[in-house]
Amino acid sequence: MKKTGTLWIAIIAMAIVSCKDSGPKKRFLPPSTGGINxxxxxxxxxxxxxxxxxxxxxxxxxxxxxxxxxxxxxxxxxxxxxxxxxxxxxxxxxxxxxxxxxxxxxxxxxxxxxxxxxxxxxxxxxxxxxxxxxxxxxxxxxxxxxxxxxxxxxxxTRSLTKETAFKDEFGINLKIPSLYKLGKHEKNFVWMDIQIPKGTMNILAYEMPWDSFSTDSTFVKDIIKMRDSIGKKYVPGPYDGTYMITEKAFAPYVFPAQIGGKKAAEARGIWEIQGYPMAGPFITYIINDKEHDRKLVLEGFTFAPSEEKRDYMFELEAILKTITFEEGP
Missing domain, CATH: 3.30.379 (Chitobiase; domain 2)
Structure with missing residues (x-):
């Protein structure tokens, strides 16, 4: 009788396994293809x-x-x-x-x-x-x-830089390709860039006081004023007395955004060099980092004369959107 009982247990176990195997199988999907955008x-x-x-x-x-x-x-x-x-x-x-x-x-x-x-x-x-x-x-x-x-x-993200300047200065992590190099690291300012066939792609960060933007009615003007002051201080042009500013002819486009799990403003527009004929597109994120009582500013900009710039700016946007914040004060 013991042998018969053991046999029935084995049959029941096999039936259970068989039922599990006969369930719907996950359909295999090949990797998608195509150029970016x-x-x-x-x-x-x-x-x-x-x-x-x-x-x-x-x-x-x-x-x-x-x-x-x-x-x-x-x-x-x-x-x-x-x-x-x-x-x-x-x-x-x-x-x-x-x-x-x-x-x-x-x-x-x-x-x-x-x-x-x-x-x-x-x-x-x-x-x-x-x-x-x-x-x-x-x-x-x-x-x-x-x-x-x-x-x-x-x-x-297959090959990322080991540079820690953004983490050291601002307590943030960005997934940046290894070909980007550190161009400048000063107190409250970090700049990395990469050479492209006819110019450069650039990433920079700095922080502003939490109460930097007082009213919605002056928000765009305040963004321009902020960018121009940072450009004058940290982003020189090719000759003495030249520096990056926001293009004077057109105000940037500004949208609400979410980045790194925090509310932000996204600004897109054209930069130019004060006193010299150079220009290109920029994307700026002004992040509400209440935990650290600051507005954290991330920016990507491209200089690539006579070249299409959509995909360059798209890569910079993708990099900026990898931001994560270190825990703690």
């Missing part, structure tokens, strides 16, 4: 050539704010639906537009590859499609940008 638009070519294509370009190829020349938010490749299969479907950011009796607009995650965002827009008439595109464009752009930022960070 590339967008695959899947739609009928005739639609692409008409008003719906114009609507897509209006949203997804709109100029990036804060660049000297007009550069689109995304580099778009359009293909018809019958071509969207196999490796083509592994694109990281996809906009799928279809004329259909169903009217919808939604965003899916990791459909054909990982990481991936697929925005799906359907509608029967032009008005249906155009309305659905308008309704989802903002969310789709944000979703695409988030996945592109993640991909950019994944690429440059």
């Amino acid at each position: 590339s967008l695959m638009v899947v739609m009928d070519t005739e639609l692409w050539k008409g008003g719906i294509g114009d609507k897509i370009r209006e949203h997804f190829a709109a100029p990036v704010l804060g660049l000297p020349q007009g550069e689109p938010k995304f580099s778009i490749t359009q293909i018809p639906p019958q071509v969207f299969k196999g490796a083509t479907a592994y694109s990281r950011s996809v906009l799928y537009v279809e004329q259909d009796s169903t009217s919808l607009a939604h965003i899916k995650t990791n459909v054909y590859a990982k990481p991936q965002k697929v925005a799906v827009v359907k509608g029967e008439t032009y008005n249906d499609l155009a309305g659905n595109l308008d309704s989802i464009a903002g969310m789709a752009i944000a979703a695409f940008k988030k996945v592109e930022i993640g991909e950019a960070q994944k690429r440059f």
Whole structure:
């Protein structure tokens, strides 16, 4: 009887294991592909050539704010639906537009590859499609940008600098590629940069008193005043008496932001050199670091004359968004 009991126990155990094995298996997804800030638009070519294509370009190829020349938010490749299969479907950011009796607009995650965002827009008439595109464009752009930022960070974090100046001076950590070098470290100021084919990409940080910006009505003017004073003190131009300021002709664009788990303001605009013909784009984050009773300022700026600058600035944004704060006072 003992042998029979042991046999039944073994059979039951095997049945339990078998049931576990027969459950749904996790689907394998290949890694997504594509250049940074590339967008695959899947739609009928005739639609692409008409008003719906114009609507897509209006949203997804709109100029990036804060660049000297007009550069689109995304580099778009359009293909018809019958071509969207196999490796083509592994694109990281996809906009799928279809004329259909169903009217919808939604965003899916990791459909054909990982990481991936697929925005799906359907509608029967032009008005249906155009309305659905308008309704989802903002969310789709944000979703695409988030996945592109993640991909950019994944690429440059393979080899990071061991430089600790930002940590030593401000108690922060940034994931910065190893090719960036320390250019200047003074009290309340750190500057790192990297040589690029026709110029430089730069990252700097400093802090301001918590009450530096008194009112919303003067916020933009106060940002310009802050940047200009820091530029005069720490960022010299090529000749004596020249230094970096905010371009006088156009005020920077300013938006609310969240970075490093803290509320912040994001400013985008053009810098120039006082007294010398040099200029380029900048992105500045003014972070509300209440725990340390300060406004922490991070900035990335590029000098690359006659070159497209979108992807340079995108990399700097991706680097700045890796910020973490050391615990403690």
